[in-house]
Amino acid sequence: MNKVVLAYSGGLDTSVIVPWLRENYGCEVVAFVADVGQGAEELEGVEAKAKASGASECHIVDLKDEFAANYIYPSLKTGAVYEQSYLLGTAMARPVIAKAQVELARKVNADALAHGCTGKGNDQIRFESCYAALAPDLTVIAPWREWDLSSRESLLDYLAERNIPCSASLKKIYSRDANAWHISHEGGELEDPWCEPSDEVWTLTCAPEQAPDRPEYVKVGIEQGAVVRVNGEALSPLQCLAQLNALGAKHGIGRVDIVENRLVGMKSRGCYETPGGTIMMHALRGIDELVLDKMTRSWKTQLSEQFAQLLYDGRWFTPNQASVLAAAESLSHVATGEVVIKLYKGNVTVTQKCSPYSLYSEAFATFGADNVYDQKHAAGFIRLYSLSSRIRALKQTDNV
Known part of the structure; x- marks a missing residue:
């Protein structure tokens, strides 16, 4: 190898990888840092740190808007949730990072990725x-x-032997991954499924018990399956997410504690905080309730499960992904309207919803008198709907 582009975070692992690559492959190492909204604190000093560990260059690439618009929002249209709980924050960020890493490798004429x-x-x-x-x-x-x-001890010893500075220590017990969509937590006490997460685990959201005693209402505007307004203000995808993250975090929204099935075969426990994403998902479901008929909603549920699986499994750049997204996009053409959501101590409740494409008709659904529905018609429908059961029962009694 002559030149390697390393996906670099500035954490302990990648701080070791830079000198390790130079020693074991005799190559130049270019550090690539993806800014996907993990926060300024994580990016502070990362370029100096990369060069201090031996990288020839360090490129910090701002991917926040691309991540929100081209990966988060399309995924939202599918309604993807992995194993009924995980909103796929880590999995969702990997394709945008990998794509930018490859683009940098082409730019600097690298012959390897790490x-x-x-x-x-x-x-x-x-x-x-x-x-x-x-x-x-x-x-x-x-x-x-x-x-x-x-x-972790051996990694720290490796750096110490080479006099490479590193802010990591043995005291860090959690493995975290943050971006504009979420933050995940693994390790430490979480390796025991019988152990309740301590307050030290959660870093983004307020504990529901400590959240405000008064609920807060937020109005979410949706156009063709995309959240475009928060409380009447038109915003970009990233701005919408930031606003809803702040609101949701204040009210303890979006905490998930799950033992999930990894693709490699083992189970792992993760705690996830996705406040803004949780609000968005509820808002979009609220609109779907109005605009999608029974069979279409059932079909979208299948699409959601398909997309959650392929996204979790790293199959973003595949025909499978393109076909599922195309199907979800076709269903989103009528997903337009406004939703009012109540935030209260970890709970998200859709309290009001409307859409110009709503299939709900008070005239038909009312319990009061109406002039549009003849209840006598239901008898024939039920007889035909249950005909197979009727024939089966008659055959069992030898009457047919």
Whole structure:
């Protein structure tokens, strides 16, 4: 290898990977940092840190708007939720990061890509599946599957032996991944499913017990399956998400504690905080209730499960993804309207909803008198609907 572009975060793992690549592959290392909305604190000093560990260059690429508009919003239109709980924040960010990493590799004429994912997790598959689709000619290096370093202690010792500065320490017990959509937490006490997460686990949202005692209402405007307004103000996808994140976090919205099935076969426990995303999902479901008929809603449920699975499994750049997104997009043409949502101590409740494409008709649904529905017609419908059951029962009594 002559030049490798490393997906670099500035954390302990990638701080070790930079000198390890230079020593074991004799190559130049270019650090690539993706800004997907993890926050200024995580990005502060990252360029200096990368160069101090041996990187020849460090490129910080702002992907926040692209992430929100081209990955989060399309995924929202499908309604994807993994295993009924996880809103796919980590999985959703990987394709936009991998794509930008490949683009940088082409720009600097690199012949290899590297990442800091372990051999136990999903992210190695997500990144490398994207690499395969976008740059099959580039070699992929995954140090965690090659080196003999096996613990946090050994990584810290590796840096200390080379006098490479690192702010990491043995006191960090949680593994976290943050972006504009969510923050995830793994490790520490969470490795025991019998252990309730402590207050130290949660970093984004207020505990529901400590949330305001008065509910807050937020009006969400939706056009063709996309959230475009918050409390009447037109905003970009990233701005909508930021506003709803702040509102949801204040009221303890969007906490999830799940033991999930990883793609590699093992189960893992993760705690996720997705306040704005949770509000968006409820708002979009509220509109779907109005505009989609019974069979179409059932079909969208199938699409949602399909998309959640392919997104979790790292199959973004595939015909499967394109076809499911196309189907979801076709259903979103009528997903326009406004929803009022009540936020209260961790709960999200849709209290009002309207749409110009609503199939709800008070004239038909009313319990009062009406002039549009003849209840006698239901008898014939029920007789035909249950005809197979009637024939089966008659045959069992030998009457037919």
